[in-house]
Amino acid sequence: MSEIRTEPVTINLGPQHPSTHGVFRLRVTFDGEVVVDAEPVLGYLHRGSEKLAEGRTYVQCVTLTDRMDYLASMSNNLAYVSAIEKLAHIEVPERAQYIRVISVELQRIASHLMATGFLLNDLGALATPLMYCFRERERILDLFEMLCGARITLSYMRPGGVFQDAPEDFWPALDTFLRDMPGYIDELEGLITGNEIVLTRTRDVGILTDEMAINSSITGPMLRATGVEWDLRRANPYEIYESLDFDVPIGAIGDTFDRYLVRVQEMRESLRIIKQCVQRIPNGSVRTETPYFIRPPLGDVYSAIESPKGELGFYVVSDGGISPYRWHVRAPSFINLTVLRDMLIGWKMSDLIVIFGSIDIVLGEVDR
């Protein structure tokens, strides 16, 4: 019996699309319903941050870092200022380190809430889990507003500490948040983790093996979902993470469901970390005095932190002047996209959106 001749069709998941988490283009070739080839086209949000940084002073670059992964500003800030502190040998007072860790962990919760909400939006749950996640994220953004006056592009940290101390009413608000949040995470998990439809759509979908992940330089929850227990907060601790007690959740198979579950568990661990910090935080100054123009000595430094998306690193080369000579970002979302094509081939059209959503990229970081 002769077969009917079919033709693969190339469709553009264009830059403007409800599900691509930003301006991202994917040229997919389908054979019927199955993906045969997928080619990401990036660069729609490229603003030349690395070149811009060469014309700004070291402190001015902090605002550049906010706008990269705009959903996790605190993490970007921290990665950058810790690189400058390493380069210029600036000490950070202990109170500042505690406040930084609290901010970064709060930011991790906010970022994972958004990732979970949007993953479920892509699954088709008519924005109901998304609204619940956003409701909680609003509380975190209110806390940030108390800290520094902004909600999303924060620019809270400076080389040498944070730029202002937390106000008096921040701590009671944080305590209320810590008291209510575990209940909300449980409620969210109760709605989603056991849901038959979510399990059907995400179990065994988009599997990534650990060897493949390590070879493709994947980091973050995506790597941990494959079973590789690697977290920079444990492997190469920075700030005060050495003295904190928390676990690193890992996944079993590396499918979409594992990535979702790792993120939810990480949210719980972040709450643990914040609780410990609040108990132990000392009094003191929150910023060491640095000259207005920081002139680090000649040299280069690479410093990385564990941002909600993965390993966010900054490679800064200094020539002794007031601006960096070279400023490079190791963007986790950009590098996590390396495996996109291999993860998508062989799956169906609806899985494409789900797999892509589970990688959790932010276009600001991908394109810088």
Place this chain on the structure above:
Amino acid sequence: MIANSMTKVLSGIEMGNMISDAIPGSVLDSNETDVWIGKDDLLRVSRYLRDEKQTDFSFLTSITAIDYIEYFELVYHLLSMRRNSSLIIKSRCYGRDEELSMPSLVEVWKGADYQEREVWDLMGIRFVDHPNLKRILLWEGFDGHPLRKDYLGQDEVTEDYRE
């Protein structure tokens, strides 16, 4: 649980000695933090570093290209996840024309794929044997490589508008 350890930054001098024992003539220089590898041996050295049990650098953290006017320098940060140690490899590339080329490390670490495309896009260094060396952040048809120090922008140098 609170068990912590730091990533050991391997000494460049010791690693330089080890690499030049295995692949003679590849190490051009080394100091406490970095090892400079000649560009022709870069692929062999990378494969050696990845496969050798004692080093086991299975993870490529990042690739950076820097424009020091006389030469371009590529910096590779490597990481061994099993041993929790890291190393910095640098490699220089002389010239300023479009014929700058370096070997591509995609077959050793697949994570080099997009990063090398970005270096080609923004710095203009060609990677030999890269499976898909196209511009990634800028569009096809863009003229020039913006991150270079002598890049002037797409317009001519503008006159003072008050004139």
Place this chain on the structure above:
Amino acid sequence: MEIPLIGSLDFLSVQSLISSFFPDWMAYLIAGVLLSFMVINAMVISTALYTWFERRVIGRFHSRLGPNRWGPFGLFQPLADVVKLMTKEDTVPESADRMVFNVAPVILLTSTLLVVSVIPFGDNTFLGRLNVGAIFIIGITSVNTIAILAAGWASRNKYAMLGAMRGVAMLVSYEVPMALGITGVVLMVGSLSLYDIVLLQEIPFWIVQPMGFLVFMAAASAEMSRTPFDQIEAESELGAGYHTEYSGMKFAIFQLAEFMAPVVTAIVATVLFFGGDRGWDPVPGQIWFISKVFLIIFLLLWVRATWPRLRIDQIMAFAWKGLFLMSLINIFAVSLEIILLQDPVTGLLEPNDLWVMSAINWVITIATIACMVKIFGKRKWDRPMPKKSPLANMYAEGD
């Protein structure tokens, strides 16, 4: 108890009323036009109210307000939507097949509206007591498949065609369980007439045949393409499916038909499974009818607001492996029970027999669902324990 005017408003009585003034053939036409006008208006207005209701209720599910700007409680929001859609440019793609493109929304709307004509709202339906009401419903709802295919085909657009193809596959598959769900009810009543079905519901049939009710509701949800089966118009995937190329009033008609479907389905389900306008006396039958419709609409909305959607092949698997089996088991069980329990002389069932039947059917339903979950769903719930990969060791001390 009936509200007299509405209860006795059917075609024949209106025609006889008018024929005292006009010749017979004219009275026929005028009565038809008058009644259709009333029915269509009633349905369209209730659909408009339903869109408002849906948006408010889903807003509450999302812990936010729904539309609340236009009019008290946002009640004029549907009006605002209609005005917006009317003022949009009515585009037809250049390479589209004009006639089919224009006619497709009308087909969809017509097939959805026609179902209402055989529903017994009171003592009588609008078209008289059609004695094959159940088959009429099944047949007419099949026509919306053609409308969707026509819309996708005539648009000459890759996305629209993709959406239309999947839509047709899904809709055709789900007609089988829907028809079989209705068959269970028809078996018990012994007649296809919807009026008889309402008359014989001493106990509402959702209690007597829970599995039939579930099968019918699931299949009807899929026929209307509501979540969790709304793959064909999945907005967060490739475009908007079969109505990608439509804009302006044609799109408004598509939306009207899409939002009318749940109302119509709720009405049909009320008649078949909830007893139509039966209720207890002080409250008129029409109020009972409307409350039951309201309840079913709310249930459908609840499901829509809560669950994600299934993939197209999972939808098909659910239809053929899940619902088809369940409906067959239902028919088998109901037939057995009828044979065993019916009065040997008259062939009728007593209310006591209905209670016995419902008891047996509930047990069968729970057992069937438990078995199916075990067989089809077990694989998903087992999650292996996470094991650390040997490729990385965070606590190693370096070289």
